Amino acid sequence: MIPPAVRAVFGLEIRSLLRDVRTVLISVVLPVVLIPAILLASNFMEERQAEREDTRVYRLALTGPDSAFARGLIEGVLRTEGGEEGGAAGESGRFRLLDSADPLGDLEAGDLDLYLEAFTPDAWRETSAREESSVEVPGEFDGARVLRIRVHSSRGASRTGGETLRSHLLEVRESRRDSIMVQAGLPVAPEGIARVEEENVASDEEVQGERLGRFLTLILVGLMLLGGSAVATDTLAGEKERGTLTTLLTSAASRGEIVSGKLLAIMAVALAIALVQILNLWVYLGLGIIDPSQGFSVTISPGLALGLFMVYLPMVALTAAVLLLTSAHARSYKEAQLYMTPVLLGMSIPTLAPLLPGISLQSAVIVVPIANLSVGVRDLLVGQAHLPSLGVAWMVTAIVAAWFTVRSVRALHDEELITGDTSEAEFLGGPALFRKRVLLWFVGFWAVKFLFDVNVRFEDIRVTILVSVGLVFLLFPLILIQRFRLDPAQALALRRPHPGVWLGVAIGAPAGVFAAGTVMHLMDFVIPVPTELLENFGQTLFQEGIPAWQLILLVAVVPGITEELTFRGLLVHGLRRRFGPVALTLAVGIIFGLFHVDLFRIPVTAFLGVVLTAVTLMSGSIFPAIVWHVIHNGIIAWMGTRGVEAGEEAGWWMLGSMLLVALALAVIWRFRTPYPGVGRPGRMGRGTDGGTRPPT
Numbered sequence: 001m002i003p004p005a006v007r008a009v010f011g012l013e014i015r016s017l018l019r020d021v022r023t024v025l026i027s028v029v030l031p032v033v034l035i036p037a038i039l040l041a042s043n044f045m046e047e048r049q050a051e052r053e054d055t056r057v058y059r060l061a062l063t064g065p066d067s068a069f070a071r072g073l074i075e076g077v078l079r080t081e082g083g084e085e086g087g088a089a090g091e092s093g094r095f096r097l098l099d100s101a102d103p104l105g106d107l108e109a110g111d112l113d114l115y116l117e118a119f120t121p122d123a124w125r126e127t128s129a130r131e132e133s134s135v136e137v138p139g140e141f142d143g144a145r146v147l148r149i150r151v152h153s154s155r156g157a158s159r160t161g162g163e164t165l166r167s168h169l170l171e172v173r174e175s176r177r178d179s180i181m182v183q184a185g186l187p188v189a190p191e192g193i194a195r196v197e198e199e200n201v202a203s204d205e206e207v208q209g210e211r212l213g214r215f216l217t218l219i220l221v222g223l224m225l226l227g228g229s230a231v232a233t234d235t236l237a238g239e240k241e242r243g244t245l246t247t248l249l250t251s252a253a254s255r256g257e258i259v260s261g262k263l264l265a266i267m268a269v270a271l272a273i274a275l276v277q278i279l280n281l282w283v284y285l286g287l288g289i290i291d292p293s294q295g296f297s298v299t300i301s302p303g304l305a306l307g308l309f310m311v312y313l314p315m316v317a318l319t320a321a322v323l324l325l326t327s328a329h330a331r332s333y334k335e336a337q338l339y340m341t342p343v344l345l346g347m348s349i350p351t352l353a354p355l356l357p358g359i360s361l362q363s364a365v366i367v368v369p370i371a372n373l374s375v376g377v378r379d380l381l382v383g384q385a386h387l388p389s390l391g392v393a394w395m396v397t398a399i400v401a402a403w404f405t406v407r408s409v410r411a412l413h414d415e416e417l418i419t420g421d422t423s424e425a426e427f428l429g430g431p432a433l434f435r436k437r438v439l440l441w442f443v444g445f446w447a448v449k450f451l452f453d454v455n456v457r458f459e460d461i462r463v464t465i466l467v468s469v470g471l472v473f474l475l476f477p478l479i480l481i482q483r484f485r486l487d488p489a490q491a492l493a494l495r496r497p498h499p500g501v502w503l504g505v506a507i508g509a510p511a512g513v514f515a516a517g518t519v520m521h522l523m524d525f526v527i528p529v530p531t532e533l534l535e536n537f538g539q540t541l542f543q544e545g546i547p548a549w550q551l552i553l554l555v556a557v558v559p560g561i562t563e564e565l566t567f568r569g570l571l572v573h574g575l576r577r578r579f580g581p582v583a584l585t586l587a588v589g590i591i592f593g594l595f596h597v598d599l600f601r602i603p604v605t606a607f608l609g610v611v612l613t614a615v616t617l618m619s620g621s622i623f624p625a626i627v628w629h630v631i632h633n634g635i636i637a638w639m640g641t642r643g644v645e646a647g648e649e650a651g652w653w654m655l656g657s658m659l660l661v662a663l664a665l666a667v668i669w670r671f672r673t674p675y676p677g678v679g680r681p682g683r684m685g686r687g688t689d690g691g692t693r694p695p696t
Helices: 004-019 021-055 067-076 103-109 121-131 156-183 204-242 244-249 255-286 302-328 333-355 371-382 387-411 415-419 424-428 430-455 461-483 501-526 531-541 548-575 581-594 602-619 623-641 651-670
Strands: 057-063 094-097 114-119 146-151
Touching: 004 204, 004 255, 021 204, 021 255, 057 067, 057 103, 057 156, 067 114, 067 156, 103 114, 103 146, 114 121, 114 156, 146 156, 204 244, 204 255, 204 302, 204 333, 204 371, 255 302, 255 387, 302 333, 302 371, 302 387, 333 371, 333 430, 371 387, 430 461, 430 548, 461 548, 501 602, 501 623, 501 651, 548 581, 548 602, 548 623, 581 602, 602 623, 602 651
Parallel strands: 057 094, 057 114
Antiparallel strands: 114 146
């Protein structure tokens, strides 16, 4: 039974919502029209794409020492502007042959879509030697002609034309080769030799359900966050700014009832958004009102729609509680909007779990809120849901949602949070305010870093590392030190450690590489990491042509210094009074892992972060962690250049690496100089000397 005061506050919030046109548009109108808009837009784009492919003409030029050979070869694929068709082109692409004195210049200027270079064997050897081409012709084909297709990959027509021409040239080559084999007396048709048949046992419903399931939760959570945030930012942060919350607190309703009513209002909006989207899917896909494109052609039955709605219920409660807490920590409407950006990113990233190759609900993802239900929804749409695992995932997310709900109601009993009154730290500023705001700054930094890494790319991996790791992680602590007037030596733990600590570092840093490999090996049992993903990461990082000293500098020295200054320096300094040593070690390690957003890297980097934080807390200095980090990454860089992998060793070797890391930590503990002020908020003063002055 809902108390009358809670119902009254809830009704007030809903009436306020309906009177705000902007909030109604975001929370009600947008969710209603989004799904049909996506379906109609996908249909329109699919039809336009098919129309463009049928009518597109690719402008092609021929060049090179053997262009006459190329001209004769492409007669089978060339379709002229007047409609004369070769035998192999079919309907997948047209090519118009143009004369060009400067094909490369015309391609860059956009006057050509692509051009084909043809080389005799001698000409190719000279060209490849002069250009240091990475394309190598095997020795047994050293006397063969070479064709090179040049495209401008930033233009879609050029890129697609190159792929189409290459496909057609391969068809012509295969056709000529088969005719030669038949003329030579091959007793069977070439296509009958080692014939390979492929059959897809998945139905169209399963394929299309899997496609829709990859993005459905992302869309739904995004809408709930947008709609719910419009209510949440106004219901607490906005009322603090207007002063109306103080009036509400003087009413007969208790503080808990006021907060509960506001929470129910946000939850009602999120629930309505979820319900509207599920109904949209049933109405437009289940009843067939809109003829969807191929990617969305999945049947939503009433039972499936009801199942999806039930699965999303814990996500609704979790979203509402997180949004209310976020609004409570903001002092104004604009500040709440600023906080909503990292919240939106942080809650959207787990919804991308269905995009991971090979991810299954019967793995460690089952204990990751939001990610587990995202995978479960995909399985439901495919028709292959494992109901016991889905039930466990539902319970995990429901428990987390309940915890956040209780936290939001209890935390908002804090006078400062619910009224927006300025605390003593606000007046003092400096280090006192830094300790209060450090987590918010790191959340914002994580969001900015994530967006930067996604949108900013350099062709040279060295420039990417210098900017993304070197410059960004160096500027952030410097900005905060300046902003909060921190003592750099105290904030970054620039203290001299006991000499005996270096023995522990010498033992632990090399062993830590194989211990981290052990963690990766163990995690592979619960979250299998595709080999291709690891290979692509290694190829991106360890590119050919980069000198070894540059690789060591970029992969080991730069992150070893800048990341340690940020995490074991600034973050540890800011959180040292909030947690005890164990909790602080785990918190900093996990945050360090989350900054490496690749899912397969998070457990390993979090493990390294925990170890390095423990080293910093025991030594009281950042220098051992920096050296450990540099040695750790340096060994990995050396192994990567030689194709050696950690984590594939025998079980005894893996156990031995863990024991050596434990021994190293024991040595550091033996010569410890504890980090000042960790976990002792009641016994330390408020001085600007890093918290080591006793109270007066």
